[in-house]
Amino acid sequence: xxxxxxxxxxxxxxxxxxxxxxxxxxxxxxxxxxxxxxxxxxxxxxxxxxxxxxxxxxxxxxxxxxxxxxxxxxxxxxxxxxxxxxxxxxxxxxxxxxxxxxxxxxxxxxxxxxxxxxxxxxxxxxxxxxxxxxxxxxxxxxxxxxxxxxxxxxxxxxxxxxxxxxxxxxxxxxxxxxxxxxxxxxxxxxxxxxxxxxxxxxxxxxxxxxxxxxxxxxxxxxxxxxxxxxxxxxxxxxxxxxxxxxxxxxxxxxxxxxxxxxxxxxxxxxxxxxxxxxxxxxxxxxxxxxxxxxxxxxxxxxxxxxxxxxxxxxxxxxxxxxxxxxxxxxxxxxxxxxxxxxxxxxxxxxxxxxxxxxxxxxxxxxxxxxxxxxxxxxxxxxxxxxxxxxxxxxxxxxxxxxxxxxxxxxxxxxxxxxxxxxxxxxxxxxxxxxxxxxxxxxxxxxxxxxxxxxxxxxxxxxxxxxxxxxxxxxxxxxxxxxxxxxxxxxxxxxxxxxxxxxxxxxxxxxxxxxxxxxxxxxxxxxxxxxxxxxxxxxxxxxxxxxxxxxxxxxxxxxxxxxxxxxxxxxxxxxxxxxxxxxxxxxxxxxxxxxxxxxxxxxxxxxxxxxxxxxxxxxx
Numbered sequence: 001x002x003x004x005x006x007x008x009x010x011x012x013x014x015x016x017x018x019x020x021x022x023x024x025x026x027x028x029x030x031x032x033x034x035x036x037x038x039x040x041x042x043x044x045x046x047x048x049x050x051x052x053x054x055x056x057x058x059x060x061x062x063x064x065x066x067x068x069x070x071x072x073x074x075x076x077x078x079x080x081x082x083x084x085x086x087x088x089x090x091x092x093x094x095x096x097x098x099x100x101x102x103x104x105x106x107x108x109x110x111x112x113x114x115x116x117x118x119x120x121x122x123x124x125x126x127x128x129x130x131x132x133x134x135x136x137x138x139x140x141x142x143x144x145x146x147x148x149x150x151x152x153x154x155x156x157x158x159x160x161x162x163x164x165x166x167x168x169x170x171x172x173x174x175x176x177x178x179x180x181x182x183x184x185x186x187x188x189x190x191x192x193x194x195x196x197x198x199x200x201x202x203x204x205x206x207x208x209x210x211x212x213x214x215x216x217x218x219x220x221x222x223x224x225x226x227x228x229x230x231x232x233x234x235x236x237x238x239x240x241x242x243x244x245x246x247x248x249x250x251x252x253x254x255x256x257x258x259x260x261x262x263x264x265x266x267x268x269x270x271x272x273x274x275x276x277x278x279x280x281x282x283x284x285x286x287x288x289x290x291x292x293x294x295x296x297x298x299x300x301x302x303x304x305x306x307x308x309x310x311x312x313x314x315x316x317x318x319x320x321x322x323x324x325x326x327x328x329x330x331x332x333x334x335x336x337x338x339x340x341x342x343x344x345x346x347x348x349x350x351x352x353x354x355x356x357x358x359x360x361x362x363x364x365x366x367x368x369x370x371x372x373x374x375x376x377x378x379x380x381x382x383x384x385x386x387x388x389x390x391x392x393x394x395x396x397x398x399x400x401x402x403x404x405x406x407x408x409x410x411x412x413x414x415x416x417x418x419x420x421x422x423x424x425x426x427x428x429x430x431x432x433x434x435x436x437x438x439x440x441x442x443x444x445x446x447x448x449x450x451x452x453x454x455x456x457x458x459x460x461x462x463x464x465x466x467x468x469x470x471x472x473x474x475x476x477x478x479x480x481x482x483x484x485x486x487x488x489x490x491x492x493x494x495x496x497x498x499x500x501x502x503x504x505x506x507x508x509x510x511x512x513x514x515x516x517x518x519x520x521x522x523x524x525x526x527x528x529x530x531x532x533x534x535x536x537x538x539x540x541x542x543x544x545x546x547x548x549x550x551x552x553x554x555x556x557x558x559x560x561x562x563x564x565x566x567x568x569x570x571x572x573x574x575x576x577x578x579x580x581x582x583x584x585x586x587x588x589x590x591x592x593x594x595x596x597x598x599x600x601x602x603x604x605x606x607x608x609x610x611x612x613x614x615x616x617x618x619x
Contacts, residue, residue, distance in 0.1 A: 055077055060093060079111065081277075084270075102151050106248055157256065158257055171204075347379065359372065391440075416465065435471075470514075
């Protein structure tokens with residue numbers, strides 16, 4: 001009777017027209033405890049909700065150090081009934097934290113050895129998710145899907161031909177985004193493909209080479225391809241297929257699925273929602289037997305070792321206490337967990353006030369405070385367009401404490417100096433984020449000291465960043481206010497790099513830049529300086545060079561030679577017969593004059609040289 005009343009009360013609370021009412025946890029637990037009929041829909045729904053929470057919690061807790069302990073707990077849950085929940089939860093967690101992809105792939109590989117239907121469903125859903133994202137040009141989903149598929153291929157849950165088909169699709173009609181995704185996929189799966197099927201690797205790298213030399217792609221993407229070739233040259237030493245600590249499955253135990261990219265696949269979406277099971281008890285008993293087989297194999301060796309380890313446990317505890325201080329985490333696991341916690345807190349908040357309240361309760365380790373503003377900016381840049389939600393979070397933190405304001409100001413300098421690393425859309429959103437903070441006076445305008453607007457110190461990315469930032473300020477604060485702020489005397493030292501008046505070349509560059517983006521009104525001061533700039537003094541003429549002894553000797557040689565020739569010509573005119581007779585006698589010889597230079601003065605030296613002469617005719 002009590003169970004029936006509890007069931008009726010529970011059903012009434014679930015089906016209220018208002019969508020339900022708040023029930024204290026103790027009362028809810030008491031109501032659920034009274035529902036013991038396993039054949040009832042209410043009991044099965046409660047079991048389904050508990051299964052969903054448990055699977056989701058275990059996936060969110062997993063990391064490199066505890067994966068061996070999490071997987072047995074995961075097998076304690078009914079993964080046959082909850083395989084849809086498992087796949088949905090692990091795909092969602094992987095998309096939210098890409099650095100954890102190898103860990104999720106290792107977990108899926110272990111589950112696949114015992115429950116291959118779970119691994120097959122996961123592969124099918126990832127393939128269909130990639131196909132839909134590719135058709136929608138959703139770059140972020142394509143990137144997360146291909147990354148997960150790559151690591152499942154590395155774990156031999158899927159066959160390497162799937163990677164070859166995806167690469168062929170991405171490189172068939174190359175664009176900047178498709179080539180970038182293909183490069184990321186090849187970085188992760190390249191070593192495995194080289195080992196398993198080198199012909200595929202050769203074909204893919206030939207295609208990359210032709211794209212690099214022939215295709216019209218962005219310089220940034222060309223650089224990514226060159227980096228990929230360098231990674232291949234280094235034999236993927238920084239991108240191993242499977243890290244040693246995640247190599248948990250024996251090769252002969254692994255079951256490899258071979259779905260094709262174009263195959264008719266089923267995602268079995270009905271497994272994601274609750275359905276009443278008339279044979280609930282028999283199915284649960286069947287899974288208990290399967291679980292006993294799975295966990296019995298996994299824990300058999302552990303039970304054998306327990307007896308022998310009891311005797312030495314006291315000594316090991318003492319040794320471990322002494323060595324505890326010597327252990328140092330070199331894998332940055334704490335940092336990754338911190339960033340993941342910040343990310344999940346932000347993305348799970350409904351309003352910016354809720355997000356700020358939750359973020360303030362996160363215990364940040366000493367020296368890691370800059371991770372909070374960094375993650376806020378990174379989360380913002382991952383959106384398709386600028387979301388004011390993130391700007392309001394940043395503004396609230398800046399106005400809460402001077403520490404956060406200083407950190408966000410440091411972030412402006414850091415992101416401006418490294419803005420060339422970001423794609424155009426992320427660059428635009430980051431500029432809009434800082435424009436929002438500046439227009440709301442959340443951070444000081446002296447951050448512009450980092451901007452040096454000239455040809456040498458800017459890149460195309462930094463100029464786009466400045467353009468979008470100034471446009472956001474003009475839109476947020478108004479053009480009149482913006483002009484007045486830039487003319488304020490206290491800001492002039494910080495703005496000296498953006499509005500330079502030290503070099504005419506830099507000044508003209510800045511004027512042309514602001515005029516080109518429609519902000520010519522900001523250049524009035526520079527134009528006035530350029531107009532009143534004193535004209536440069538004319539360059540002095542080069543001094544006349546005094547003749548050197550060698551040049552003076554050469555000119556004297558020419559003059560003497562001319563004088564001798566003129567005298568000979570005159571004599572020939574006056575005495576033609578005598579000259580002819582003399583020349584005949586003096587046949588085959590001639591006179592040549594050269595000048596020899598000495599320290600004092602030039603001298604004339606006569607040298608007799610053989611020549612051929614013709615005697616003059618006499619009449």
